[in-house]
Amino acid sequence: MSEPKPVWDRPEPASRPAPVPLSRERIVAAAIELADAEGLAAVSLRKVAAALGAGPMRLYGYIDTKEDLFDLMVDAVYGEVRLPESTSDWRSDLREIAHETWRCALRHEWFAELLGGRPHLGPNALRYLEVAFATFGDRDVDTIMVAFGALNSYVVGALRTALAELNAERATGMTEDEWRLTRGPYLAQMVATGHYPALAKIMAETTYPDPATLFDPGLEILLDGIAARLA
Template structure:
């Protein structure tokens, strides 16, 4: 309650908290691709450090000094890209990161709530999937689950980010 002598609302407090974390998100690199990769990875790291951030990303624009500094760094790195393309590119990367980290944090929270880690969950639900896939109704899904690579969260995040950055590169190079 003492904080409300300094700030007016809970939303203002949350904005200040989010901006404080933006100070930890310091994208760096040579060229737009490295800076966007760094933006994605440092944002993900910040969310893993501050789990509550996953619930607040993607809301209204963040206009605090740390968020604006982060935005300036990213937009400046997009120097050779058409000005009308810059924000859709940055928004696409941000949307990917937000979706990925929310999924990761949701899985982490589910593990805590159920007390089952990924392997325990797979053991519990594996027999159901074996029976379901044996029905023949889901052959494509069964093949992917049975034969596909089972990547960890880091590998999945980086591969998805590579797909996105490759697509952006192909689009802005044409």
């Protein structure tokens, strides 16, 4: 049994008169609006069809599964990433790619949930990869893969940390500072045991920056490491 073709490699149904005209573009736009408002878990073919005023079965002419829909949604967000136009400075280009990915993922919080794992193969995602790999020029392929993998892991990890903190605030109704105050007496008691000297130093001297504040300094440390490897 042959594997089904990727959704981008399957033609859409021919246009026909209908009270509610459909297209993959309209379906994806409705799904993204739903995910932005209610989260990825709220996205279903039934809800997307209802948002479009169409019957759920009509969507199956355009997509076969919810996974197809997620693939199309992810690729649409990749299409929003403003990629550098030149590849003359790999460090500047990678910094711009990281910032743009961060920006788009914070606008579409569900996007980070679908990053990682197997690579996305939609046309916008492939263009994203093409530009990212091209920034390294004619360097060793294995080094490029390690460097880009490290960058991608950092951006995804930072995004998920930032979004987890944001979701915790929504769930508890407490800001990070307010939550920390509730845990202060317990942490002070544990630190007083003398078993956690490194942690005690951090707690005494840190300003407790939020993930967004940490993103740029952490990115620069990573880029320093890539520069050292490329050298």
